[in-house]
Amino acid sequence: MVGRNLTVRFRPFSERSPSLRSHGLRAVKRHEAPVVAVDDVSVTINRGEAFGFIGSNGAGKTTLLRVLAGVLPPDSGEVLVYGTQAPSLLSLGAGMNRKLSGRRNVYLGGLAAGLEKKEIDEMFDDVVAYSDLGDAIDRPASTYSTGMFARLAFAVAIRRRPQILLLDEVFAVGDQAFKKKSTETMEELLAEAGTIVMVSHGLNRMKLFCHRLAWMERGRLMAVGDPEEVAAAYLASVGITAEEAGED
Numbered sequence: 001m002v003g004r005n006l007t008v009r010f011r012p013f014s015e016r017s018p019s020l021r022s023h024g025l026r027a028v029k030r031h032e033a034p035v036v037a038v039d040d041v042s043v044t045i046n047r048g049e050a051f052g053f054i055g056s057n058g059a060g061k062t063t064l065l066r067v068l069a070g071v072l073p074p075d076s077g078e079v080l081v082y083g084t085q086a087p088s089l090l091s092l093g094a095g096m097n098r099k100l101s102g103r104r105n106v107y108l109g110g111l112a113a114g115l116e117k118k119e120i121d122e123m124f125d126d127v128v129a130y131s132d133l134g135d136a137i138d139r140p141a142s143t144y145s146t147g148m149f150a151r152l153a154f155a156v157a158i159r160r161r162p163q164i165l166l167l168d169e170v171f172a173v174g175d176q177a178f179k180k181k182s183t184e185t186m187e188e189l190l191a192e193a194g195t196i197v198m199v200s201h202g203l204n205r206m207k208l209f210c211h212r213l214a215w216m217e218r219g220r221l222m223a224v225g226d227p228e229e230v231a232a233a234y235l236a237s238v239g240i241t242a243e244e245a246g247e248d
Contacts, residue, residue: 003042003080004042004078007038036219038067039060047195051214058218060218103124113160123159131155133151133152147175151178154170167197167200168199210227213231
């Protein structure tokens, strides 16, 4: 996967004078200067590689991940993807409907990933077993904890055996058993020459799992390379030691 000179700008609206409302007058909207969320970023992610993006909140990590997934078109630049299968983007709750049961969400997520109903039928029991939801699969997803939600979404995404899997803060929730199981599954995917791209604030997990890290700040790539070195540079920039960062 290659991203070349990717730039994304958001164009916010603001009200010229919110206080006008208190006088019964209609506020006038104006265009603010565009916010550059991703600023001329180029990155190459190799087949069979686990690659992670780190950085402060608002650095542009999630926006860039959405561009790489093909969900958000960039204002300029291009993304080249190897293979014939579109990347799978997994973000907490994305593609799921809390008003529906877990069962119906399996089908909703599978169809959104491009699977046929017959394929979803065949993988359904495996998804339920992997997510460890049991009878809760027929409960409304609105009754699920965030950890249960994450397990179900990950189970649906991974059963497709995607060539490229993009994960946005999926492991910020979930117990240690889920993290262990999901890590083993991702290692299997990498062994099959799949590619995993992750966004996370869990530095220790990222350093252990990823082959390379990229540090982003204000939409720009600050460093790409060895996980220990890139993580250390990022922590130094915010004045935090590795010990203060703590365990994930």
